[in-house]
Each structure stands twice: as structure tokens, then as C-alpha cells.
Amino acid sequence: MSQVLDTPPPPAATAPDAADPAALAARYGLTVSGARPSLAEYVRQLWQRRHFITAFSTAKLTAQYSQAKLGQVWQVATPLLNAAVYYFIFGVLMGTSKGVPDFVPFLVTGVFVWTFTQSSVMAGTRAISGSLGLVRALHFPRAALPVSYCLQQLQQLLFSMCALLVILLCFGIPPAASWLLVIPVLFLQFAFNTGLALIMARIGAHTPDIAQLMPFLLRTWMYLSGVMWSLDHLIGDKDLPHLVLVLLRANPAAVYIDLMRFALIDSFTASQLPPHVWACAAGWALLVGVGGFLYFWKAEETYGRG
Numbered sequence: 001m002s003q004v005l006d007t008p009p010p011p012a013a014t015a016p017d018a019a020d021p022a023a024l025a026a027r028y029g030l031t032v033s034g035a036r037p038s039l040a041e042y043v044r045q046l047w048q049r050r051h052f053i054t055a056f057s058t059a060k061l062t063a064q065y066s067q068a069k070l071g072q073v074w075q076v077a078t079p080l081l082n083a084a085v086y087y088f089i090f091g092v093l094m095g096t097s098k099g100v101p102d103f104v105p106f107l108v109t110g111v112f113v114w115t116f117t118q119s120s121v122m123a124g125t126r127a128i129s130g131s132l133g134l135v136r137a138l139h140f141p142r143a144a145l146p147v148s149y150c151l152q153q154l155q156q157l158l159f160s161m162c163a164l165l166v167i168l169l170c171f172g173i174p175p176a177a178s179w180l181l182v183i184p185v186l187f188l189q190f191a192f193n194t195g196l197a198l199i200m201a202r203i204g205a206h207t208p209d210i211a212q213l214m215p216f217l218l219r220t221w222m223y224l225s226g227v228m229w230s231l232d233h234l235i236g237d238k239d240l241p242h243l244v245l246v247l248l249r250a251n252p253a254a255v256y257i258d259l260m261r262f263a264l265i266d267s268f269t270a271s272q273l274p275p276h277v278w279a280c281a282a283g284w285a286l287l288v289g290v291g292g293f294l295y296f297w298k299a300e301e302t303y304g305r306g
Contacts, residue, residue: 102265254274
């Protein structure tokens with residue numbers, strides 16, 4: 001009897017998948033939470049949420065000035081006030097308006113187009129780190145956040161463009177067929193801005209301190225982009241290395257600003273555009289737009305972790 005009681009029971013039969021969690025998960029259709037989907041599936045999921053992206057961007061734009069008494073008027077007033085400050089400092093005090101026909105339309109166009117890029121980059125930098133509650137609570141393609149922020153800035157620019165058209169008419173610049181070029185320019189710039197915002201969103205998600213550094217980098221980029229002055233006049237009488245000239249003329253912010261000026265301002269002629277400007281604008285949009293999307297997608301499963 002003692003021997004019977006002391007004999008251990010035979011081991012239970014082990015289930016075929018018990019020792020292999022991956023096989024067990026596959027058997028019951030379980031997947032890793034937040035796993036990165038394939039690129040094609042990711043694009044499909046993003047397209048399915050296009051209505052969320054547009055609604056989110058519109059809501060953010062509406063709420064941006066909801067506490068101000070003037071409300072949405074600030075959407076136009078803010079870039080106009082920036083242009084007025086730049087005109088006083090650079091146009092009047094520093095004399096950069098000399099030799100630049102239609103300097104006010106020239107300046108306002110540069111400020112509006114640059115603000116679109118600047119705001120998109122800053123919003124993209126904080127897209128993930130500033131929305132951790134949303135990222136951790138809901139499952140959706142994280143690229144929807146940077147894209148929606150860039151769409152918000154595009155809507156902001158369209159409001160500003162209405163004021164710009166009034167300024168053009170007030171300074172005697174009549175409507176022309178070249179104004180239709182604004183559409184492809186905005187499309188290319190939006191693709192470029194979105195790709196750049198996606199790149200900064202991934203960097204900002206893992207290194208939040210980059211948001212503190214970006215204003216200084218963007219200010220330097222602005223001064224190199226001919227927002228307040230003509231790059232053609234600035235570098236025309238200086239003996240700069242050829243590589244520096246090529247980099248200044250291929251600067252994507254300057255390319256989109258110059259194309260917008262060419263489309264809207266009669267006195268800004270094709271001779272003031274960099275060589276192969278349309279190819280350069282399309283190349284930047286394709287390189288940064290597609291490259292930024294792939295760069296962001298590669299880290300999809302890491303957003304909101306930690």
C-alpha cells in the first residue's frame with residue numbers, strides 16, 4: 001500500500017502546441033498586438049481611415065483659435081502680421097526690398113509658403129509624442145496623425161491664400177492663367193511636407209527633446225530659403241563655391257517658394273527660377289514623401305511603447 005501511494009502519477013499528455021506559443025497563436029488566429037502590417041496592408045488601412053484624417057484635421061484647425069475672441073480671423077491675421085514684421089525689419093530697416101519689384105506680394109508669398117512647411121514640420125515633430133493617449137487607447141495606422149496635421153496646415157494655407165489674392169489685386173497684379181500653377185505647386189509641397197513630418201514624427205516619438213531644437217533649425221533654414229529677400233540678388237555678386245550655389249538653389253523650401261512666386265507675380269520671371277525647377281520640385285516631393293512614409297512605417301510597432 002505504501003509503495004502504491006508513494007508512486008508519482010504518470011505525466012499528463014502534453015498538448016501539441018502547449019510548448020510552442022507561436023504555433024498555439026497561429027492555431028487560434030491570434031496576432032501580436034500593434035504588430036507592423038505589410039506595406040500594402042498599411043496603405044490600405046490608412047486609406048480606410050481617410051475620413052478620420054480629414055475630420056481630425058478640420059477639428060484641430062477649428063479648435064486652434066476657439067478661445068480667441070476673433071476666432072478663425074486669426075487664421076489669416078497671424079501670417080499677415082508675420083509678413084508685416086518681416087517687411088518692417090528686412091524691407092525697411094535692412095533695405096532688402098531694393099531691386100525687388102512688387103516686394104510686398106513677393107514677401108507675403110514667401111512668408112505664407114514657408115509657414116506651411118515650418119508648421120507642418122513642427123506639428124509632425126509632436127504628432128506622436130503629443131498624442132500618446134490617443135495612440136495607446138486606439139488601434140489605427142499611426143501615420144494618420146502626421147498626415148492629418150499636414151492637412152490641417154494645408155487648410156490653414158488655403159485661408160491665407162485668399163488674403164494673398166486680395167493683396168495681389170491691391171498691388172495691381174491682375175489674375176492670369178499662370179495662377180493655375182498654384183495647384184501642382186501645392187500638391188508637390190504637400191507631399192514634401194508630409195514626408196518630412198513623418199520623418200520628424202518618428203524621431204520626435206523616440207527623442208522628444210528634438211522639439212526644443214527644431215525652432216532654431218527651422219529659423220536657419222528660413223534664412224537660407226529667400227523668404228524675406230531674393231536669393232538671386234543675394235548670391236549674384238558673391239564669389240561662392242559652386243557646390244554652395246547648387247545647394248542654395250536646390251533648397252526645397254526655396255524651390256517651392258520660387259515656383260509660387262512665379263505662378264502669382266508677373267514681375268517674377270522664369271529667368272529667376274533655378275535650372276530644372278519643376279524636376280527638382282517633383283524629385284523632392286517623391287524622395288521625401290515616399291522615403292518619409294517608409295521610414296515612419298518601419299517603426300510602426302514602436303509608437304506609444306515604453
